[in-house]
Amino acid sequence: MKPNWIFLPALCLSLSACLGGGVSSSDSPSQSQSETSPAGYGGGATTVRFALKSGSQPVTCNSQLSGIGAGQANATLAEGMVYVHDVSLINSRGQEVPLQLDQANKWQFLNLALLDFAGGSCKDKSRDDGDTPVFKPLSGSNSEVVGSAPADNYTGLSFKVGVPVSAKNAKGEDVALNHQPAHSPPHPILGVYWLMWEWQSGHRFMRIDLAPAGGVKRADNSTADRWAFHLGSTDCQADAAIVGGYRCGKPNRFKVSFDRFDPKTDRVALDIQSLFAGNDINRDVSADVGCRSNATDAECQPIFDRLGLRLNESSPGANDGGQPLGDGRDSRVFRVEKIGS
Structure with a gap:
């Protein structure tokens, strides 16, 4: 009997050691947290x-650009402006935390910011493109959104392209943004006249105009000097129940999201080569020279596909035209790159 009593405790102690060691090495909360929530931006x-x-x-x-579009055209940039809103940092728990924009910054208003990569100097004042002058462009260029975020562990970024219908001010009041009186905008960034789209009673969300070498040959054999991409809401009808007074059948706003982004080291690049990859900017067969978000314009489909937007309804009566095709995580036009690259 004595040898058995000696053997059993030894066996139990050995199993306890094995089980205890297994729990501490594989189920440690501190190790699991470090693997799933890497240190990010604070x-x-x-x-x-x-x-x-x-x-x-x-x-x-x-x-001076080269290799643009299906025809690998040479071109110069004539306009490069984009509105972004709802810029948010994504924390390690997957929550989107809105960046509180600096309201003293002249390029920002409420939750909206205007990016002007080319600056007002690109505008040819002698050119009449059908817009009614309201305000002159803001001086200089802008490629930043400036604000603040509460302390947290942030690992990603999201934002939306476009001008929202409305936003709340500091008093909690709804302020019309995309649709507002053309000659009395609530802020100068909404009064840049070549971003106004009066035929749709709104704004151009993106305006990227290129002047290709040799011009743009049209279906009637005439030649235009610019191939223009203008993104904005379409099918807009008056509706007094909506802030701003208009409802648009095709909103044409979309989200961009990156799981990994650090504001200290990273920036977001909008790639013109990718944007126009499916278009020949030396040719145009539609009524518009380029794409102006017209659902019947053949030149628009390749660009909308690359932006991740549905140009037309998926089926009659679906009412999903102008809606995003995904969650914004697979952008083919925007990318993250290191600052200085």
Whole structure:
């Protein structure tokens, strides 16, 4: 009997050691947390930087570009402006935390910011493109969104392209943004006249105009000097129940989201080569020279596909035209790159 009593306690002690060791090595909360929630950006005063690129080439006013579109055209940039809103940092728990924009910054109003990569100097004042002058462009260029975020562990970024229908001010009041009186905008960034879209009673969300070498040959054999991409809400009808007074059948706003983004080291690049990859900017067969968000314009389909937007309804009566095709995580036009690259 004595040998058995000696053997059993030894066996139990050995199993306890094995089980105890297994729990501490595989189920440790501290190790699991470190694997799923890497240290990220801590919040506070925050600048989210953007850049306009053509492949790896930085693009500014009148930049000489090559390899653009299906015809690998040479071109210069004539306009490069984008509205973004609802800029948010994504914390390690997957929550989107809105960046509180600096309201003293002249390029920002409520939750909306205007990115002007080319600056007002790109505008040819002698050119009449059908817009009614309201305000002159803001001086200089802007490629940043500036604000603050509460302390947290942030690992990603999201934002939306477009001008929202409305936003809340500091008093909690709804302020019309996309649709508002053309001659009395609530803020100068909404009064830049070549971003107004009076035929749709709204704004152009993106305006990327290129002047291709040799011009744009049209279906009637005439030649235009610019191939223009203008994104904005369409099928807009008056509706007094909506803030701003209009309801648009095709909103044409979309989200961009990155799981990994650090404002200290990263920026967001909008790539012109990718945006126009499916278009020949030396040719145009539609009524508009380029794409102006017209659902019947053949030149629009490739660009909308690359932006992740549905140009037309998926089926009659679906009412999903102008809606995003995904959650914004697979952008083919926007990318994250290191600052200075």
